[in-house]
Amino acid sequence: MSKYPELIPNFLKFAKINTRSDPNSTTVPSSPRETEFLNMLKQTLIDMGLENVHTNDQSAYVFATLPATAEQAVPTVGFISHIDTADFNSENIQPKIVENYDGQSVIKLDEKGEYTLDPKVFASLKKYKGDTLITTDGSTLLGSDDKSGVAEILSAVKYLMDHPEIKHGTIKIGFGPDEEIGTGADRFDVKDFGADVAYTVDGGPLGDMNYETFNAADAKVSIKGTDVHPAEAKGIMVNAIQVGMDFHGALPDFDRPEKTEDREGFFHIYDFKGSVDHTEMAYIIRDHDRDRFEARKRLFQGIADQMNTDFGEDRIKVTIKDQYYNMGEIIEKDPTPVKIAEQAMKNVDVKPHIFPVRGGTDGSKISYMGLPTPNIFAGGENMHGRFEYVSEQTMVKAVDVILEIAKLYAEK
Numbered sequence: 001m002s003k004y005p006e007l008i009p010n011f012l013k014f015a016k017i018n019t020r021s022d023p024n025s026t027t028v029p030s031s032p033r034e035t036e037f038l039n040m041l042k043q044t045l046i047d048m049g050l051e052n053v054h055t056n057d058q059s060a061y062v063f064a065t066l067p068a069t070a071e072q073a074v075p076t077v078g079f080i081s082h083i084d085t086a087d088f089n090s091e092n093i094q095p096k097i098v099e100n101y102d103g104q105s106v107i108k109l110d111e112k113g114e115y116t117l118d119p120k121v122f123a124s125l126k127k128y129k130g131d132t133l134i135t136t137d138g139s140t141l142l143g144s145d146d147k148s149g150v151a152e153i154l155s156a157v158k159y160l161m162d163h164p165e166i167k168h169g170t171i172k173i174g175f176g177p178d179e180e181i182g183t184g185a186d187r188f189d190v191k192d193f194g195a196d197v198a199y200t201v202d203g204g205p206l207g208d209m210n211y212e213t214f215n216a217a218d219a220k221v222s223i224k225g226t227d228v229h230p231a232e233a234k235g236i237m238v239n240a241i242q243v244g245m246d247f248h249g250a251l252p253d254f255d256r257p258e259k260t261e262d263r264e265g266f267f268h269i270y271d272f273k274g275s276v277d278h279t280e281m282a283y284i285i286r287d288h289d290r291d292r293f294e295a296r297k298r299l300f301q302g303i304a305d306q307m308n309t310d311f312g313e314d315r316i317k318v319t320i321k322d323q324y325y326n327m328g329e330i331i332e333k334d335p336t337p338v339k340i341a342e343q344a345m346k347n348v349d350v351k352p353h354i355f356p357v358r359g360g361t362d363g364s365k366i367s368y369m370g371l372p373t374p375n376i377f378a379g380g381e382n383m384h385g386r387f388e389y390v391s392e393q394t395m396v397k398a399v400d401v402i403l404e405i406a407k408l409y410a411e412k
Contacts, residue, residue, distance in 0.1 A: 004155040004399050008392055011151035015143045016093050021084035021181045028187065029060050029177035037083050038062050041150070041175050048158060050173070059176060059187040066157055066171035070410040074169035077409050078195030079156070079402060080373065081149030081202060082179030082362060086384040088141040095142060096135045103129030109138030115386055124205065124381050132392040142388040144380030148395055149201035150175060152378060156402035168406040176362065182323050185362035190371045197337045200363040201402065203377035206394045207345060211338050211374040212328035212356035213364045214286040215293035219300055221247060221281040222317040223274070238315065240279035243307070244272065247316065248281070250303045263288045263356055265296060288326055288356055324360045327367035337372050344404035350397055376401060
């Protein structure tokens with residue numbers, strides 16, 4: 001019998017439910033399907049017997065409390081996961097099970113074999129010899145990001161409830177919406193959550209842990225053109241599409257996601273819509289270093305300013321909005337949460353892999369609200385698309401780590 005018998009059934013149940021967030025919505029959560037899923041989790045937590053289960057009106061997070069079993073005063077630890085999935089087909093998700101994977105075979109996702117998981121393409125597969133893998137059917141994402149984390153937290157809490165002899169402090173649970181569209185933690189209520197330290201269970205493969213993230217901004221570029229008949233265009237036409245191309249061409253050629261790695265930042269254009277008369281462009285700006293991040297924003301704005309000067313009028317409007325900051329600046333002041341998680345991994349025979357994530361987590365924002373929140377692995381590989389998969393054995397280890405973190409805080 002599995003150590004955590006409800007872990008995989010819960011994950012498969014959750015994965016099949018469409019919880020894709022809506023980037024064009026202004027509501028919280030961004031989609032009614034997220035609200036339905038959160039209400040289901042709320043009832044699950046109530047049925048499990050947890051205390052103070054409620055929906056936080058400010059953030060739409062579902063919070064719950066597992067009371068302490070330790071007699072002495074110990075820090076209150078929170079575990080957080082998001083329930084929404086990324087911007088990829090999430091309708092009719094049909095997870096597939098590959099038992100005892102041999103670490104070298106090509107896995108057919110769809111019946112025709114149009115989409116495959118090939119170790120020659122996805123070298124990560126070689127790590128999973130002997131594991132049971134959960135994949136997609138090639139038509140959707142899987143949703144391991146972050147339904148794995150949700151299932152793992154629930155299993156850890158259930159195990160602690162079934163084993164009251166394990167000493168731990170008060171445990172706080174938080175499940176929230178809209179992480180994938182970057183707004184989920186904007187309204188996170190640290191006071192209502194009530195933890196002293198927290199962890200997002202939202203990372204990737206076995207052993208991954210992140211406490212450094214990008215500094216991040218979203219940038220919009222709006223360009224006003226002058227559209228006249230091409231036959232009479234000389235000296236009159238201003239082609240907004242061409243201006244957009246010129247603007248983009250003025251950015252450093254190397255500083256793109258596809259040309260950078262590790263701590264190297266970038267400018268990433270993710271939308272370009274336009275006509276001769278009017279063009280809209282959308283970018284994300286990223287860098288781990290705050291000074292370089294600020295310099296990137298100045299460069300971005302400076303290109304527009306110089307082009308407007310050359311035009312003799314303001315044809316290019318730039319709007320830059322900061323999204324989140326590198327939580328390493330907060331956590332490095334007291335690295336205890338990272339050291340505890342690192343020791344927890346070692347205690348359950350997981351080799352820690354600590355590295356700066358080339359992205360952000362809800363913990364990025366929550367840490368700046370006063371609650372240090374590093375990120376630990378949930379197990380997913382190739383997230384956000386049809387090639388996503390997760391190892392059952394890695395998910396079990398994630399539960400082990402959550403439990404060990406709870407134990408270690410009680411021993412402090």
